[in-house]
Amino acid sequence: MTTNKKESTETKDISFNPQAFEAKWQAKWEADKLYRAVIDESKPKHYALTMLPYPSGDLHIGHWYAMTPSDARARFMRMRGYNVMFPMGFDAFGLPAEGAAIKHNIHPKIWTYQNIERMEKQMRSMGAMFDWEREAISSDPEYYKWTQWFFIQLYKKGLAYRKKQAVDWCPKDNTTLAREQVKGENRVCDRCGTPVIKKELEQWFFKATKYADELLHFEGMDWPEYIKASQTNWIGRSEGASVIFKTEIGDSIEIFTTRPDTLWGATFMVMSPEHPLVDKITTPENAQIVSEYKAEAQKQTDIQREAKDKVKTGVFSGGYAINPVNQERIPIWVADYVLMSYGTGAIMAVPAHDQRDFEFARKFNLKVIPVIQPDGVTLNGDTMEHAYEHEGLMINSGAFNGTPATSDKGLKNPAINAVIKYLEEKEIGKHDVSYRYRDWLISRQRFWGAPIPMVHCEKHGWNPIPDDQLPVLLPDDITEWKPTGESPLKFHPTWKDSTCPICGEYAMRETDTMDTFMCSSWYHLRYLSPHNDKAPFDDAEYNYWMPVDTYTGGSEHANMHLLYFRFFHKALRDMGITEGNEPAIQLRNQGMVLSEDNSKMSKSKGNVVAPDVLVQKYGADTIRAYLMFFARWQQGAPWDSNGIEGTARWIRRVWTLFTDSASSTPTVDSAPSNSDSSLDDVKKNLRRRVHQTIKRVTHDFENFEFNTIISSLMELLNEMYKAREAGAVGTPEWNEATEIYIKMLAPVAPHIAEELWTNHLGKAYSIHQQMWPSVDESAAKDDSIEIPVQINGKVRDRIIVPADAGEEEIKSTALASETIQKYLEGKQPKKVIVAKGRLVSVVV
Template structure:
């Protein structure tokens, strides 16, 4: 008996050795092709989780495989070290965020080393290090110079009890309550910094240069939204506030009869008339709480309130009421719309519900005019004359229903006015819009072409129905007539009507002509919108990179000169939950001098979104803390150009799907902006992307401390060794799908590695019998397993690669007595070690050394299979009768179709199932099967 497999001893020893030898140091090598393999960096939360192992160790295996394939592989690691939990720890436990973060990093580095991954630790980058965030700030200044950074007022979630702004993930539940105290969260407007990511929206929708999963492409496409072309038009309130709206239908501007602002629109406060404030505030509160989440039905009932002021429609001077309603989203367009109920479905529903006037301004191509003549409203003879004039109608219970061409409608009006009895009216809708009223003094024709005319019409109608009508608008009245409904509303393009000078403009020119017209008058201009909005990067927090901006009373907003970077985070701050960045109360930080005029000035006290740090970390790894200790200018580059030129872009990125729409869009934006800065000459940061799934708890639920189903990698490493944990994580599920943990299941990989150990080291008493046939079988299996594992690694199918190696282990076990020590045997075990090395690096290194092979196995070339050796000599032909398997034939590979068919038809089992019938057809699939059809 020789010594048993002892992972604890082996793993520690080799990890030390590799580190001493710099085995995984990735340096520029012009001879070998480079391969930048990147896996998402962790947040230093304190403990390495099994999820980190699940993300990192298969990536490591693939990176190791690429290295054995001859690539110069860079596989770096770092920490995304700014962020909220550090600050919470400071508030709750009084630990400084820096101290908390750095001690977590220290611990996680140790834990990560136990994975035996090929990280090049000399390229580690930690985003909260001033040598790192100096460059994050540098990027901010660059984007500012390019006009891609700007400031505007925007809403944040705010907890009135904790008196603090909240990040999105701190707002819980459908009722939007604070994570810490449960108080209902409100929105608060603050002036904040944004990046113009929407300038790149069109380009971000182009995925032609990257091989990313369809799922991610779909999610990003969804997130960015389609291109909406239209115009920004400026309205003014009666008090003179400019209110900008975005519309895709500027040609319907003359039909705008009201205006709607998003409840959280910054102007709502000022525009609300005093007597409407209580209603406004109540509505705002309700809207703030339900926004975004659970807006279940798209066609749910419209809600909204009038806020007591009016705006002027710039094209026709009409005074239109201003409402707030939650169907207008602050996050799209300008957060305000013009309500054109005649040609927008939502506006139509809203106007109908709240009794707002609806004025048609676009004709629908080919739509008829309709009219209903009520029984008893006209003198006798109308029907006869209509008939004579060739105007079709249907009579139902004495009423006439007419569906006419526009020309017929014009004649109809002419005729009908003669027959209309005093005290009655007739309306014409669709291709024509008018009301004919008759009283003792005569007949009046009122076209429905403005809100003023609409008022006249509805008051006439009220008068004629005795004032008892509760219909508030003409359209409400018309909507009651089933016969009219299909012509009352439409959203098609068509000839403009009731639109002043632009009336008569045909549908195909309406939009562009209107935009030109608006532009000439300075009322509006062409604009494009996406669902994607500009990236808000301000955080009212301490633990982030300070935004390098200074506010001077004399010079305004002044960027910190590049030479003065970094703007350091002061260490001595109070972590009181005040609602604003603690930096605001740090006098030493806050007060500074203006770089331009030297006068007194204050610093921006917000810090940057941590997604900024992670948008360029893959470049930071190439030359961590570049130019540390040296002053920098705007001409400098944040990365060593030589390293950047050699390694970038990332060839393979791996990480969780949860970053599909945030990080992975931001980092694409960053790279495109860097390209426009002249820093890189490519468009996309990561050529290939692969998303791994998630390890669930044994109860099939997401792991969480509260559920008590968390699996600790440290405990597993102690019990089984890192190699076993690695192999199990790659074996138990498809990597892209993930699955539930199985504490029994890990025994399989554990036994597998035990077996590999003893297969190779336990001598077999028998001398190699070395029969030629068995050696050939083993060689065939050896080359087959090389092929299988290679193909599986190419496609990230770690689970089936390991299954293939286990199967190979089973063959080795069977063949050991016959072949131990023979050349075929030695080839087999050496191959097995090489194939297994990326998965279980320690045990393979150890066994490789014990076999007397040259150090290190991880520097060896990946084995190649010989297709001739891998080819089977025999084939198994499946014999079916009517598609059902009835027999199997073991035949030499070179058996001809005729021979195979005749052998099949002679088979006893086949004959029995044929039951004497003659085969009608014999299907032959070479090398696979014969199907006899009767």
């Protein structure tokens, strides 16, 4: 490379050396505020948001994969005439900072801000159009002041509350977790993979379940199907009825059922061992076995208790309830297959029509009474071998006998519908919906998060910190970081001391901090006005930019961030802070870049691809292009370090074609006949390919099909090399092709595009302020086309016809073909089908 430089000192440097201009353009764009997004009512707005990173230390290839194609699309939208905002920031609170504090005895703040500085620098090397003036960092006091303010608004609205219950606890991270942050069958911590345990603790919650039903609606949202499905599964709506059963001693037990039509078949009840009425219902004779069973249940983990293949266990309480529809006296059992965390913690058991209840009934010799009769078979409660869970007619159900029970759920099912009507008339039950979705537990027993802005007074209980005392700052003088299961803030000598906003007496601060997902639930709003100290954001900014038009990021957040983000928007809407029902219209998720051996990249395995090294070797543009090219973006693929050479070759060939002055003189030996007519054809063909490419690239950008954008540009480049060989250089068609090519290249490879445009073509700075090229439809159209001719479904020949040829013309040309005639062997075709412009199919 040094030799190249020496050679080219007197003329323009034509060797490809991205290091020579990438940093230069990045600095100039920033100095010129080229990507500054300001309100401009004369243009349609486009809010392109990509998920902000945690400042973990170094940018990895996954960040590039998420961010640079998103940037390319934002740039494309900008060239299409949108006023685009593409902000960036840091989700800067979180556990790794505390891990570093423990390990290196460094304050999490110092560690975090050092990382931010390094990562900002690395991000700048991407050449993305981030508007850094809108940068927001969630651990800045000016940011978390408003995180706290939002907490208080939620509290005042009754959407934040404190409650003692059994909660998920990660023994490694030493903190509680939200239900969403516990993963999979093994119930492990989403962050560290450690199996969680249950702890009975008093914690702060957000009432997300209030929005359960609304969160199931995705109307007008262009979100991936699997994200919507995942959220729908997570919320887990079931429709049915709640019914009140009375015990013999007069207590009410409410149950939830999706099958009220089987009420007449309820032959016993089951309560969760944790149900508050268990002790009351248990008779003295049964007290011993029930308390032993409860103790046993408590010892087991959730995984043990909820294991699907587990043999059912349970004990009889000695108590009885009255089935409200037929006054039958039915025994109440206690069993751990009924969970306190779902429904009411008690069920009516219908063994004839529920497999779980059936297994239980058979084990303990309880009555089985069929109440749904399938077509053509008579069920016998004493001999049936499994529960019948399908459709049929109601039987043994008094006045309801004969009512059809279909496979429909809820009120759509005539049997369920009729019984619910009856329950409501009799006031023994009502139509009801149950969700598996839980309220969001936001307390974390950790230091590096936004302090929950509440104080507790002996006399006045919990109260929010007055707004004028916000933010509640984290102290700098903490020395002990060891996780104890309680926030390090609790052990600070003075931090927790405060006064009650009501009486002015001593009050103790809440020492827990907020789940960092709280910070990221509103960062898209802080980008609107990151330094506003009067409000979380300006209304004018909100009204112009929101909602987010395109949101990109990882799909691992399906049931976490993406659900919190929607909940938060709805809660804010109900407080009059935001407008509209959803924060983001369009969502797209990139896949994952795996390591070359197809495994997940991780520091511990040492298989991480470092973007910095690649940037040094190839330049940012090549990395950007390769990340767009090497896989379907929304799917991801294993990294291929050889593969990048192909993209690097393409970028170099782009550079060579547009900078090599020799390109204007065709080499004598390779140029074919230079007659005017053939040059005309070459020019026309070039122009056609250029305009066809605009069409394809535009379509693919709109649809996030980044890999085919690059292929199309590669093909067009190959075409241009051929046109150069044929002597097209210097013609108007060549010049047009050059301009359009660089414009289409600009979103993908912003530096080389600028260098070629401004320096080599001598066009007005900046390429990034140019409009996207428009398609000349007439130029894009083919004159003549080659279409295949099939005989009995097999391609036997290809014919060339004018593009606008009619059916008859195509047909006669096809049949006139010698090859086709040979295959026909003089026979008359039975049928000839002409698909205009596509194919001829001859049937013999």
